[in-house]
Amino acid sequence: MTDGFSARPGALDVVEDIFDPYADRLREECGVFGVFGHPEAAALTALGLHALQHRGQEAAGIVSYDGDRFHAEKRLGLVGDHFSDGKIIARLPGRSAIGHNRYSTTGETILRNVQPLFAELDAGGLAVAHNGNLTNAMTLRRELIRAGAICQSTSDTEVILHLVAHSRRPRIIDRFVNALREIEGAYALVALSTKKLVGARDPLGIRPLILGELDGCHILTSETCALDIIGAKYVRDIENGEVVIISEDGVQSLRPFPPQPMRPCVFEFVYFARPDSVVQGQSVYEVRKRMGMELARESCPDADVIVPIPDSGVPAAIGFSRESGIPFELGIIRNHYVGRTFIQPTQGVRELGVRMKHSANRSQVEGKRVVLVDDSLVRGTTSLKIVKMMRDAGAKEVHFRLACPPIMHSDFYGIDTPERNKLLAATHTLEQMREFIGADSLAFLSVDGLYRAMGYEARDAAHPQFSDHCFTGDYPTALTDYSGETPRQLSLIAEAS
Ligand code: AMP
DSSP: BBBOSSSOSSSSSHHHHHOOOOOBBOOOOOOOEEESSOHHHHHHHHHHHHHHHOOOSEEEEEEOOOOOOOOEEEEEEHHHHTTTTTHHHTTTSEEEEEEEEEESSSSSOOOGSSSSSEEEEEEEEEEEEEEEESSHHHHHHHHHHHOOOOOOSSHHHHHHHHHHHHOOOSHHHHHHHHHHHOOOOOEEEEEEEEOOOOEEEEOOSSOEEEEEEETTEEESSSTTTTHHTTEEEEEEEOTOEEEEEETTTTTEEOOOOOOOOOOOBTHHHHHHHHHHHEEETHHHHHHHHHHHHHHHHHOOOOSEEEEEOTTTTTHHHHHHHHHHOOOOOEEEEETTTTGGGGGGGSSHHHHHHHHHHHEEOOOHTTTHHHHEEOOOOSSHHHHHHHHHHHHHOSEEEEEEESOOOOOSOOOSSSSOOOOOGGGHHSSOHHHHHHHHTTOSSEEOOOHHHHHHHHHOOOOSSSOOOOBBBBHHOOOSOOOOOSSSOOHHHHHHHHOOO
16 A cells, blocks of 8 residues: 555655656555454464564554454554554454555654554445555545545555445445445455455556455465465465455455456565465575576676575575585675665665675685675665675675666555656666676676566566566556556656656
């Protein structure tokens, strides 16, 4: 979910300036979890959110239903800092619950934006948690406000609740489906009504959603790692455009949209998903290792040691080392008591964060020709610091390899990539990037190499198998809020910027 309506240093500057009256925007990647009919619903949800912590570290919330009333607890900070407290779980009684981890990278996180969001409707209460970003939420929100809606939060997820409230259909599930017909963009939703747990995945399946089972009870989660933590069984991925309704009667599936080929977000494999998760039937860890192998085939310098940037570069570096035959060593040690680099909202603090997070393991790099491997390069902050750190530690040569293609385009679907003019690859040639980070050589995995790592011969340009707009500029949906232009036109505007 995204706070689309408060501060907005995001997205394509040129497009915003021309078309968008809302000057600022936050973008987020989140984790969602839901369980139906289990006596420990809230505790399971807290554990699930803990396993999904990498998807959002700013805030977490759980809403439960006890057969009579809904209960909500929301906190800023990490799941373990709040929801491991038995007293908080005790305030969330009931056999059904949903939860949400929020990831926001810029601006303040205010408690009223923390999900799940809840609304009391004439047909009963409804709580919603959202991973993704709606690309027409601002347009819809303006219309809703003009029609008299009063918004409590600045979140695009609230738009969904208003659309449900405005629908004239008698049953909540029909209202929910009506709301889905109006929204565009990326979403994996879990919703809880008095009788049902509902899951929905956008028509292209950009964001992931998984169905699991524990003790005969059904679970919805962003990733399989949240099933593993509670010993639940994986049942299946929710399909693109599918709505699942979980109730006392079991699991029912609706397909309210015209069928479309699936286009999940490739960035789940590149960076977001936890390596022990299975995405689209494939081990994320194995795919990342294959990305490293492909990269080694495409561009392997003469070197003495392969060093991963921990933790995100580790599987690709293992693959790179295996394919190249160059030994793998932990030439950088990560301090695990600081969060992901991107969490700090300002560039200055972010830079400090990088230094706090990584140290050179001098014994493994001194006097050596080092190949650094990371999953991706965004602003170049991490790479710049780490190349210098390697040189300061006595490395003879420092080569940098990235296990994904250059990130040239902003994301509008809930992944935190900054505005285009802050993406190093959008503003620099390969040689300029090499010079900027100070490496002896620099190379990125090719787009086709990325697809090969995911088990395809190549990217199918006519029908791309994934949403890979960060690399290709090929946006898979309309981006109404951003321009009113088609994605293709938007991409051209981006090119011109
Ligand atoms: P940068 O330092 O700006 O080039 O960012 C690159 C680092 O951030 C890499 O080590 C990635 O693992 C990580 N990264 C890539 N994409 C994201 C994202 N959307 N959110 C947070 N971190 C990211």
